[in-house]
Amino acid sequence: MTANVPKAELHCHIEGAASPALAKMQADKYGVDISPIINGNSYVWEDFTSFLEVYDTVAKLFRTREDFCLLAETYLSSLAEDGAIYSEFFISTDHARESGIDPADYVSGLADGIDEARKTTGIEARMIAIGLRHMGPNAVLETARWITANPHPLITGFGMAGDERMYDVPDFLPAHDLARTAGLGISTHAGELCGPASIRHTVEHLKPDRIGHGVRAIEDQGLVELIAEEEIVLEVCPASNVVLEIYPDFASHPLPKLVEAGCQVTLNSDDPPHFSTSLANEYRIAAEHFGYGDQALLEFTTNAIKAAFIDGETRTRLLEKCRLTGLG
Ligand SMILES: [Zn+2]
Structure with a gap:
């Protein structure tokens, strides 16, 4: 029943979105043996540390401007096929350098x-x-410096991921502050591996527009109220949280409680093939495990569009697409 609902996501790491099939193609191109990290259509890892290792191995299979074009095009086309109208994805100039490519390329x-x-798809x-x-404050400042010195019309946000x-x-x-002053929206990861204190520090000190995860x-309760009051949007990734054992199962996942408390929640896939998920699957999880109907699912999409780091005209056009489904 989720198939007709227009979808949108704000939280996906582009190198983590490479399917095993695409990774295999790239590995063949560069003569790299990745058989130890692939089993059928899945990646093989055991815990957060080995997940990060597999992530980095896959990231290094993309080395040229054409490779990254293929990666983004393949991912976005698959999203569009699942009914997505908008995607914001994370890019990492640190990973680019590791792959030996100039960040500008x-x-x-x-x-x-x-x-x-x-x-081809309209997405x-x-x-x-x-x-x-985990690379430290100076490295993160360097990234902000590079991004603000090399502005690109399609880079509209800045934030921080990695080991919280x-x-x-x-x-x-x-x-x-440097990124904010340059006009970029701020979305930073917090409250995934660490508890509420990490989120509170992030909210108080970094003043983000959105928080990656934030589920903890x-x-x-006071923090939940603060997030709702300040309208800080949460990029929630249910499958990622369960696979990484932040929660033992969907029944224990706080997404419905956060929605009930008045928080602005969006649905996201994080690193989809690593967590055997997709954006469509996140919407399915919300329907099957949290009991949301199509109308409520569409609200996750409009939450995302309203919180997206885009210009007013694009926002209006995307919200109109949602309205035209007749669900909203
Ligand atoms: Zn993430």
């Missing part, structure tokens, strides 16, 4: 992929540049 390649997918997309927290257990939140303020806010 990396950005151009991904932008080419967005343009191609838009031409709209933007990029959010992220710094990696490392470093103190206030140390990352200069990077976030549920452990602090």
Whole structure:
């Protein structure tokens, strides 16, 4: 029943969106043996640490502007096939450098992929540049400096991902302030591996527009109220949370409680093939495990469009697409 609902996501790491089939194609192109990390149509890893290793191995299979065009185009086309009208994905200039590609070519390649997918499917997309927290405040500041010195019309946001257990939140303020001053929207990961204190620090010090995950806010009622009041949007990724054992099952997942408490929640796939999911599957989970009907599912989409880092005209056009489904 979710098939007819227009979908949108704000939280997906582009290198983590490469399907095993595409990774295999790239591995053949560069003569790399990735058989140890692939089993059929799945990636093989055991815990958060080995997941990050597999992620990095796959990321290094994309090395040229054409490779990144193919990656973005393939991902966005598959999203559009599932009824998605909008996607915001995270890009990492640190991963680009690891792959030996100039960040400017990396950005151009991904932008080419967005343009191609838009031409053939109509899907709209933007990029959010992220710094990696475990690389430290200076590295994240460097990323912000590069992005603000090399602006691109399709890069509309900045934020931070990586290991949330490392470093103190206030140390990352200069990077976030630099990006904010340059007009970028702010979305930062918090409240996934760490509890509510991590989210509170992030909200108080970095003042993000959106939080990646944020689900563990549920452990602090006052924080949930603050998030609802300040209208900080949560990018919730249910399958990712269950596969990474943040929650043992969907029945324990706080998504419905966050919605009931008045938080603005969106549905997202994070690193879809690594968690055996897709954006369509996240909508299915919301329907089957949380009991949402089509109308409520459409609200997740409009939440995402309203919170998207896009210009007013594009927002109006996308909201109109939602309205025209007759569900809203
Ligand atoms: Zn993420």
